[in-house]
Amino acid sequence: MVKVTVCGAAGGIGQPLSLLLKQSPLVDHLSLYDIVNTPGVAADLSHINTKSKVTGHVGADQLEEAIKDSDIVVIPAGVPRKPGMTRDDLFKINAGIVRDLATAAAKFAPKAFMCIISNPVNSTVPIVAEVFKKHNVYDPRRIFGVTTLDIVRASRFVSEVKGKDPKDVNVTVVGGHSGNTIVPILSQLGESFTQEELDALTHRIQFGGDEVVKAKDGAGSATLSMAFAGARFALNVLEAAVKGTSVTECTYIDLAAASPEAVQSVKEATGDDSLTYFSLPVELGPDGVKSTLPIGAISDYEKKLFAAAGAELKGNIAKGASFQ
Ligand SMILES: NC(=O)C1=CN([C@@H]2O[C@H](COP(=O)(O)OP(=O)(O)OC[C@H]3O[C@@H](n4cnc5c(N)ncnc54)[C@H](O)[C@@H]3O)[C@@H](O)[C@H]2O)C=CC1
Numbered sequence: 001m002v003k004v005t006v007c008g009a010a011g012g013i014g015q016p017l018s019l020l021l022k023q024s025p026l027v028d029h030l031s032l033y034d035i036v037n038t039p040g041v042a043a044d045l046s047h048i049n050t051k052s053k054v055t056g057h058v059g060a061d062q063l064e065e066a067i068k069d070s071d072i073v074v075i076p077a078g079v080p081r082k083p084g085m086t087r088d089d090l091f092k093i094n095a096g097i098v099r100d101l102a103t104a105a106a107k108f109a110p111k112a113f114m115c116i117i118s119n120p121v122n123s124t125v126p127i128v129a130e131v132f133k134k135h136n137v138y139d140p141r142r143i144f145g146v147t148t149l150d151i152v153r154a155s156r157f158v159s160e161v162k163g164k165d166p167k168d169v170n171v172t173v174v175g176g177h178s179g180n181t182i183v184p185i186l187s188q189l190g191e192s193f194t195q196e197e198l199d200a201l202t203h204r205i206q207f208g209g210d211e212v213v214k215a216k217d218g219a220g221s222a223t224l225s226m227a228f229a230g231a232r233f234a235l236n237v238l239e240a241a242v243k244g245t246s247v248t249e250c251t252y253i254d255l256a257a258a259s260p261e262a263v264q265s266v267k268e269a270t271g272d273d274s275l276t277y278f279s280l281p282v283e284l285g286p287d288g289v290k291s292t293l294p295i296g297a298i299s300d301y302e303k304k305l306f307a308a309a310g311a312e313l314k315g316n317i318a319k320g321a322s323f324q
């Protein structure tokens with residue numbers, strides 16, 4: 001019996017994400033939680049003739065029932081950006097929302113794989129980790145910051161420039177999930193790029209979220225592409241846990257779950273030995289993180305990106321880890 005709970009299920013990401021999860025034969029129970037509208041979303045999705053049962057839960061009184069005994073909890077709850085805002089500007093509102101959802105998960109689904117989408121991811125993942133530590137149920141292998149949209153974008157943008165099918169373009173994107181903390185490692189693709197192409201692609205991958213925020217003009221940020229990316233990530237976590245399939249995805253994790261080689265590679269790339277969270281290529285397994293790959297060879301150009309990423313990430317992590 002695989003139970004998946006989506007927290008923020010009535011939102012811009014939550015609805016299409018739930019639709020994609022409803023299509024998976026891996027899911028037996030799709031539990032939809034939000035502070036508004038989930039009865040309607042659940043009734044609607046429940047008519048789709050796939051295996052899973054769908055339940056809707058609305059408001060804090062129903063959070064326990066929604067989340068209880070979940071195998072995986074996906075969190076796209078909270079406010080999105082408007083033009084002119086950074087992801088860090090969302091901390092004020094989203095930190096408390098994520099903390100409260102994490103508290104319910106720590107109490108009622110302590111073994112769940114936690115997939116955190118709510119921004120700022122660089123800080124919300126440490127918030128969830130601290131809540132789980134406080135409840136003595138922390139396993140760093142089970143808590144993930146979802147950075148898959150950066151990988152999806154990188155694949156699409158590079159394939160546009162190189163005239164390739166995106167399915168053949170897999171870019172490793174590591175670091176964090178905001179502007180300069182997003183580090184695409186284009187040098188590992190085995191493609192040649194002009195300096196102009198490198199600058200433009202790197203910038204587009206780092207600031208792809210801003211393109212959508214600007215185009216939506218006050219109506220929010222990426223929702224459909226994020227639902228696609230979030231479903232890909234969550235279903236890969238399930239594939240690995242339920243079916244034992246070996247899948248590798250870049251995801252933002254506590255480095256306590258990473259191999260010594262991977263941790264060392266973060267130190268070398270960033271020049272900072274104090275970073276405690278970083279997105280890395282992670283092999284997923286029955287307990288979440290099975291192994292982590294080191295960053296690998298990087299160019300001088302990327303070395304500068306890593307230094308800038310490390311400096312910004314450090315503050316984001318500290319802010320999340322000290323939030324009560
Ligand atoms: N990790 C990533 O790559 C990405 C992250 N995001 C982030 O995802 C979050 C959600 O974005 P959207 O779906 O566009 O926003 P939205 O405003 O459309 O939906 C958010 C939903 O969360 C719900 N919510 C608010 N407080 C809640 C609580 N305490 N418990 C449960 N649900 C609650 C709202 O009622 C709403 O339905 C934002 O923080 C956004 O920045 C967005 C795109 C990509």
Ligand SMILES: O=C([O-])CC(=O)C(=O)O
Pocket residue numbers: 080081087119149208209210212213221222
């Ligand atoms: O840009 C935003 O605020 C939403 C997000 O994280 C993304 O699209 O990558």
